Amino acid sequence: MRLTGVSLPSTPISGVASLAAVPPRRQYAVTPLALPAVCPAVIPLSVNQCGARMNPLRPSSGKRRTVSLETLAAHHFNQQRTVVMQQKEYNRYHQGWQRPFYGSRAEKEEYRKEIRDLLKRQMLEKWEQQRQLRSSLSREAEEAQEADRLALSRDFQQNVAHAQILRTFRDENKRLMEQIWHQRSLSRLQETTRERELLQYNPLNWSGTLK
Structure with missing residues (x-):
């Protein structure tokens, strides 16, 4: 059985019409990447x-900052x-770890020399710190001794001054007491002398009967 061929009508395509139907592409300004x-x-x-x-x-x-930056x-x-x-x-x-393990003999020896120099410098710095510490401790001890000596001297001078004040106070009190005692004795002597004189001029026993 044979099928008869069917021919479809073809639509003619115009080149000018196809170009006119495609919209034009927009062109964007691309900033060059300057690294x-x-x-x-x-x-x-x-x-x-x-x-x-x-x-x-x-x-x-130096360009101005914009949103398209x-x-x-x-x-x-x-x-x-x-x-x-x-x-x-x-x-x-x-x-730093390449020379002592993978370096040449001269580099290894140089590394050991640097380590020895570093240890020597650390020992010298430690000795210097210990020397400064000892000197500072000795200086502090001397300052403490000097402060103690000054404090003892100041206390001694204060005690001497206090004793002198007490001695002066005692002597002044003694002088005042002796002066008061002397005035009292003089006043009693004067009173006794006056009473005797009064008895001579105005005796109480005119008749002499009182013995």
Whole structure:
């Protein structure tokens, strides 16, 4: 059994109409990605070689900050700078242990010499600290002895002055008491003399009968 072919009518396509139907594409201004050069992690490495940390919100170009400010370059620079600093610290830490284990004979001997010099310097510093401590303790002891001597001398002078004051007070009281006693004796003598004179001029026993 044979099927007869069916032919479908084709729609003609015009090239001009198809181009007119496609909307035009918008063109955007793309800011070029200008990444600053970052130095490799070479030992010895200074952080200043890579420059200071950049502030993404304050570009160094001096342009005015706008809403379309892109901070990709600044963040990339800060990230690379952090990586370089980490590499530097890693190499610095591991290079300290490289010479005594994996270095040559001269490097090992130099490392031992540095250790010996470091120990000698530490011993000298410790001896100097002990000497300063002993000198400070002796100076404090001398100052304490001098303060004790001055305190004893001051107490002795105060005791002498107090004894002198008490002695003066005693002598003055003695003089006043002797003066009072002398005045009393004089007053009694004067009174007795006056009574005798009165008895001579005005006797109580005119007739002499009282014996």
